[in-house]
Amino acid sequence: xxxxxxxxxxxxxxxxxxxxxxxxxxxxxxxxxxxxxxxxxxxxxxxxxxxxxxxxxxxxxxxxxxxxxxxxxxxxxxxxxxxxxxxxxxxxxxxxxxxxxxxxxxxxxxxxxxxxxxxxxxxxxxxxxxxxxxxxxxxxxxxxxxxxxxxxxxxxxxxxxxxxxxxxxxxxxxxxxxxxxxxxxxxxxxxxxxxxxxxxxxxxxxxxxxxxxxxxxxxxxxxxxxxxxxxxxxxxxxxxxxxxxxxxxxxx
Amino acid sequence: xxxxxxxxxxxxxxxxxxxxxxxxxxxxxxxxxxxxxxxxxxxxxxxxxxxxxxxxxxxxxxxxxxxxxxxxxxxxxxxxxxxxxxxxxxxxxxxxxxxxxxxxxxxxxxxxxxxxxxxxxxxxxxxxxxxxxxxxxxxxxxxxxxxxxxxxxxxxxxxxxxxxxxxxxxxxxxxxxxxxxxxxxxxxxxxxxxxxxxxxxxxxxxxxxxxxxxxxxxxxxxxxxxxxxxxxxxxxxxxxxxxxxxxxxxxxxxxxxxxxxxxxxxxxxxxxxxxxxxxxxxxxxxx
Numbered sequence: 099x100x101x102x103x104x105x106x107x108x109x110x111x112x113x114x115x116x117x118x119x120x121x122x123x124x125x126x127x128x129x130x131x132x133x134x135x136x137x138x139x140x141x142x143x144x145x146x147x148x149x150x151x152x153x154x155x156x157x158x159x160x161x162x163x164x165x166x167x168x169x170x171x172x173x174x175x176x177x178x179x180x181x182x183x184x185x186x187x188x189x190x191x192x193x194x195x196x197x198x199x200x201x202x203x204x205x206x207x208x209x210x211x212x213x214x215x216x217x218x219x220x221x222x223x224x225x226x227x228x229x230x231x232x233x234x235x236x237x238x239x240x241x242x243x244x245x246x247x248x249x250x251x252x253x254x255x256x257x258x259x260x261x262x263x264x265x266x267x268x269x270x271x272x273x274x275x276x277x278x279x280x281x282x283x284x285x286x287x288x289x290x291x292x293x294x295x296x297x298x299x300x301x302x303x304x305x306x307x308x309x310x311x312x313x314x315x316x317x318x319x320x321x322x323x324x325x326x327x328x329x330x331x332x333x334x335x336x337x338x339x340x341x342x343x344x345x346x347x348x349x350x
Numbered sequence: 351x352x353x354x355x356x357x358x359x360x361x362x363x364x365x366x367x368x369x370x371x372x373x374x375x376x377x378x379x380x381x382x383x384x385x386x387x388x389x390x391x392x393x394x395x396x397x398x399x400x401x402x403x404x405x406x407x408x409x410x411x412x413x414x415x416x417x418x419x420x421x422x423x424x425x426x427x428x429x430x431x432x433x434x435x436x437x438x439x440x441x442x443x444x445x446x447x448x449x450x451x452x453x454x455x456x457x458x459x460x461x462x463x464x465x466x467x468x469x470x471x472x473x474x475x476x477x478x479x480x481x482x483x484x485x486x487x488x489x490x491x492x493x494x495x496x497x498x499x500x501x502x503x504x505x506x507x508x509x510x511x512x513x514x515x516x517x518x519x520x521x522x523x524x525x526x527x528x529x530x531x532x533x534x535x536x537x538x539x540x541x542x543x544x545x546x547x548x549x550x551x552x553x554x555x556x557x558x559x560x561x562x563x564x565x566x567x568x569x570x571x572x573x574x575x576x577x578x579x580x581x582x583x584x585x586x587x588x589x590x591x592x593x594x595x596x597x598x599x600x601x602x603x604x605x606x607x608x609x610x611x612x613x614x615x616x617x618x619x620x621x622x623x624x625x626x627x628x629x630x631x632x633x634x635x636x637x
Contacts, residue, residue: 111585113582113584113607113608135566135586192432192433196427220453222459223436223453225423225436226419226423229391229420229424229427230427233428238497238498239497239498241416242420257504261514263504263506266500266504268501269497279560279567283560309464310464311432312433312461312463313461315462316460318460320455320456320457322610323610327609327613327614327615329614329615330616331617332617333618334622335626336623337626337627338630340623340627341627341634344542347574349542
């Protein structure tokens with residue numbers, strides 16, 4: 099089985115977002131980077147599938163040169179190889195992103211049996227790249243998946259979490275599946291894994307960015323809560339004041 | 351004409367989509383999909399794409415539900431049109447201008463969308479629901495063939511109060527320190543009839559199951575009271591609890607960003623504060 103996981107480099111935002119002067123990006127001067135949380139689970143699932151069923155895994159990203167850091171991180175977790183579609187740091191819209199990914203998949207030596215995405219990226223959250231890729235490749239797609247099982251007949255049994263339970267889809271491979279955090283508990287990279295990742299193959303190419311059809315103009319911060327917290331006290335001594343509040347709220 | 355995808359998986363969010371659509375024009379067509387075989391994302395999108403081709407609306411609006419985003423993305427892929435998910439406002443024009451949420455609502459994006467019809471989904475709770483949601487829904491039939499179809503459902507039995515519906519939620523973050531440390535959180539939650547939640551740091555450490563996680567990639571909650579213990583207030587977490595009517599934060603760091611969103615603040619170590627609150631509740635109840 100060949101599994102390809104698509105990931106996106108995003109900043110670790112912490113508690114307070116600060117924008118760059120041109121208001122077109124988050125100021126990342128003091129921030130680290132990661133991949134979107136859903137995608138971490140996609141990578142973990144790919145590694146587990148290959149461990150269990152054999153085959154090979156690859157990770158793909160469209161992003162700036164620095165995104166090689168995330169590709170190496172994913173290879174440190176057990177992914178075999180990486181494909182880097184290098185950008186100049188400008189954001190690509192969902193249609194252009196999907197087309198670049200499709201072009202890269204079509205030039206893969208062996209077409210993947212399973213293409214995994216996060217349900218939505220942590221930053222832009224456009225909810226559509228994977229679905230566009232599936233249509234362009236003529237593959238079935240299921241989104242928001244929290245359970246993947248390869249059945250005896252080779253089909254995929256996919257579970258989505260919905261109110262009150264789980265919905266089930268069964269699709270043949272090859273397929274495009276978007277996953278959500280909670281699918282598994284991702285492992286941490288090991289030191290040997292990190293060393294191996296440095297030597298794993300990484301293919302880079304530089305696709306050309308088309309004019310965006312969903313064109314970001316600028317980013318703005320939503321108005322703050324404007325709240326001024328009522329301080330109820332320090333340490334255990336605050337307990338009576340807390341209970342007074344609980345009583346006022348009708349919770350006792 | 352504005353076409354509204356009448357996905358009724360969440361009536362409240364559908365009513366919000368109708369209200370949003372009315373900000374763009376008066377002539378609304380609400381179209382739902384009749385599918386005797388159940389739900390199929392691409393099957394439903396095929397039906398909706400067909401209506402879109404025939405009627406040439408200026409905008410297609412979908413509710414901010416999982417299915418709203420999913421079906422509209424399929425329509426966008428089929429018609430090769432741009433789509434903007436989770437919009438909070440839009441103004442007709444060429445190009446259409448819109449504002450949408452990023453980072454689960456921690457950031458807003460102003461954007462232009464080049465393409466007609468414009469495909470938009472509405473961010474949950476961005477606009478008040480259309481109270482006069484009496485727009486008649488016309489049903490179109492989905493094709494019998496689809497590449498992926500909902501084929502089964504397993505019910506989950508949850509013990510106690512579900513996180514998403516709880517009136518009070520008590521959550522612990524990294525400050526709890528261990529899985530065992532949650533005993534004090536569970537004790538307080540039991541006294542208040544509350545659900546237990548946690549931050550992403552906690553689930554990543556394996557202290558609690560992901561089903562307890564409140565956040566952008568976890569459960570989004572809207573309790574009357576949210577008690578956040580040892581949680582710093584990362585954007586990932588705040589995206590999941592911003593629907594809480596009141597927020598009480600307990601944290602030893604006076605500068606923790608969670609206090610900027612809090613209604614009530616207690617400065618201190620949760621392992622001292624939380625048991626003291628539980629004891630005080632018992633005392634107040636005379637027990």
